[in-house]
Amino acid sequence: MICGVDEAGKGSVLGPMVIAAVGVTSESVLEGLGVKDSKELSPKERERLYGLIRKRCTVSTVRLDAQDIDRIRGEMTLNAAVARAHAQAINKISPSCAYVDACDVNTLRYAEMVKSSLDSPCEIVSEHHADQKFAVVSAASIVAKVVRDRAIVSFAKKYGEIGSGYPSDPVTIRYLSDYIDEHKVPPPIARKSWKTVSNLIAQKTQRSLGDF
Structure with missing residues (x-):
């Protein structure tokens, strides 16, 4: 075979x-x-x-x-x-x-x-x-x-519109961004070791610090 x-x-x-x-x-x-x-x-x-x-x-x-x-x-x-x-x-x-x-x-x-x-x-x-x-x-x-x-x-079906799951997909990035905004952590289906996720969190952290 x-x-x-x-x-x-x-x-x-x-x-x-x-x-x-x-x-x-x-x-x-x-x-x-x-x-x-x-x-x-x-x-x-x-x-x-x-x-x-x-x-x-x-x-x-x-x-x-x-x-x-x-x-x-x-x-x-x-x-x-x-x-x-x-x-x-x-x-x-x-x-x-x-x-x-x-x-x-x-x-x-x-x-x-x-x-x-x-x-x-x-x-x-x-x-x-x-x-x-x-x-x-x-x-x-x-x-x-x-x-x-x-x-x-x-x-x-469980998490809503998540797109294709790839970093190049705007739908996926919007879903990730909205989820992190709401829950303060990435969703369970996200690869937390990916730079896409860590960069999003870093951006949001900087933005929050900027509010002060």
Whole structure:
């Protein structure tokens, strides 16, 4: 078996990062489905393909919530955390070869980072933009994206309009700012170790001091 591994939500300030591994006996299993990098697909198309991928392939996911990421970042770099999570997703499938989307400028170094957390021998093919080069990684990117998007929808039902969760999203930043104004602390779904959060708190603290 070979598998592809990718993640969604790595740079998000709200919500989880989801890592997915998709295993196949041959890439021909994915032929004709039209899988591609999840960013190039509409939400409706991702949902459709997600169902087909789950039917045809072996799938595993690892979810790291905001609190998990804050805790882990006190122990290691984010890239190291992603590599370990990639390995955890691979371990659940036990393929002979895994294609991973490298989260390090040095692809060989990233492959070694993943290997160091594997339970059993597995060839690691680490490349940048692997989700655009290998169908099996494209499939993993779709699974990770759908699982994460569903989590964001669930959070929105509980917390209100939170946007995409990314720092570049004005809706997300407005939600964060309003929540901190009201509660004086970031929401439970926020990654408190992110500069986006600490900068917002610092700005508000300076503004409050300025009132005096």
